[in-house]
Amino acid sequence: MPQFDITAIFGGIGGLELGLHKAGHRTSLFCECDPEAVTVLRQQFPSIPVALDVRRTDELIERIARKSNLLTAGFPCTDLSQAGATRGFLGGRSSLIRETIELLRRRPFANVLIENVPNWRHLHGGEYLREVLSALEGLGYRWAYRTIDARAFGLPQRRLRIFLFATMKDDPRNVLFHGDIVPEDRAIPLNEAAHGFYWTEGTRGLGWGEDCVPTLKGGSAIGIPAPPAILMPTMEIVTPDLVDGERLQGFPSAWTEFEERDPVAGGGRFNRRRRWMLIGNAVNVEVSTWIGKRLRDRKVYSGDPGTVLSPGDSWPAVAWFDGKVRRRVDLGTWPVDRKRKPLADFLSKPGAPLSVRATAGFYKRIKASSLSRKPGFVEAVERHLRRMECQAGERKVKDLVLTKAA
Incomplete structure (x- = not known):
């Protein structure tokens, strides 16, 4: 049962890492620039250092533990989300994923876990997902991604996100492709449910x-x-x-309930809107816990390998790369169906x-x-x-x- 040492860039308020911790993995370094998010990280993970700028690659590499073998990156969705300006990598936030690629070029990790919105595979013909996947392939990674809904994990929030796992040592499908439940989908009268x-x-x-x-x-x-x-x-x-x-x-209740920002990261106070921003931008903890368990208890995926993706094909909801060929796979967004x-x-x-x-x-x-x-x-x-x-x-x-x- 492998335990991973995590370097978490774009750490946010630690949702991805909290879930991975619940599955037995440990984080040795966070990187996050938002002052309130930094406050949450320092309060909730007091023993883990926090770097403040992913663009300072030299400084970041110096702080990464030698044994760290999993890089996590829930990078900003601001320029990819349908709720945003949809500028893609022409914007100044989502394009920071390029800093992740540069980091991987200079300090390779055996495993990489990335999260973002489903519109990543649609926006501008899918060119931004193509750029990241091509870069990972060029660095020697095999990858798999799957669109996953948080409702599958017992939470009444319809939250679809792409989770991309890339590895140099294993079959990436072993982490993301297990389980495929078809949920009940029915209309409910207004007076019978919220x-x-x-x-x-x-x-x-x-x-x-x-x-x-x-x-x-x-x-x-x-x-x-x-x-x-x-x-x-x-x-x-x-x-x-x-x-x-x-x-x-x-998250546990009151995870973001702090009066003051960290004095090192900046002054000022939390407010209600800022807390909603931190919560809304976070990676869902239940989903990341499931992924963490799949990382720990690696089971061989023996399902359908899927059909070959042609260069002009649009990106499907689920796909993988075996080192030579990209394939689409017919899997739904519910790997489990918890009550x-x-x-x-x-x-x-x-x-x-x-x-x-x-x-x-x-x-x-x-x-x-x-x-x-x-x-x-x-x-x-x-x-x-x-x-x-x-x-x-x-x-x-x-x-x-x-x-x-x-």
Whole structure:
């Protein structure tokens, strides 16, 4: 049962590494530049040093342990995500994966684990995924990637991410390709389960979730980190508490709850939006724990080798490279099917009612759009808006009475 020594670049708040630790592996170095994320890493992993700039390759190489044999890189999705500017590697954030390739050229690792959004394989004809895979091949790696949904691991969050494992010593399919479950997919009436959606959307999409929330993310269509909204079976609309946001990502409660930034990394205070950004950008802990166990208990994959990918083919959801040929493989996004609590029961906090302003903006957008929506949904949004307006009016009257009495 191999135990890996991890060098974690783009460490974020440690979701990928926390999961790998649960499977018995250990991190010897983080690299992260975001001040609040650095604070979380230093508080939650106090014995592990943190480098602050992946672009300082010389300094980084000097700090990497000689025995480190797994490089992890959940690199920024800012320029790849459909929620972002979709500039690809022309942007200044997602292109930092090139620093990973440069690091691998100068300090090889036997194994590499990379994570990012599914749009990585679609954007601009898949050229950015092609660039990374070609670079790994040029360095002597065999690779496999698979699109995986966090719901498979018992969490009511529909979160699809590409996990790419590259290795110089083994068959990469042995880590990612085990298990293929076809989940039950059914529509649930509004009054029988909670339904998640993005109140920041309404023109391009809803991010709708049946008994789950849509993908937690670090940004939104209106340019701010924000939690999704949840239409409860009672027809109330709430936004989940930060604690439940952390739990939906597989973290312990209050993982990001710190008052001050680290004085070395920078001054200032955490705030709610920044915490949502940290949580939304994190790698899901339950998924990474499963990968960590596959790394530890390596079982030979003996399934279908797949069909050969031609140079002009689009990137499939699952593929691998055996050292000579790239192949697509027919595997789904659920490697397991763990029992999942209904979303309404999963939430440990009541959540905050979606505000008048937020509801009014979303209601206006959804009414004007031609998006398909579940029967009764728009009416439920309108009823919530009227309730919130009524409560706001009552508070104003009460405040006016108290002011006059004073």
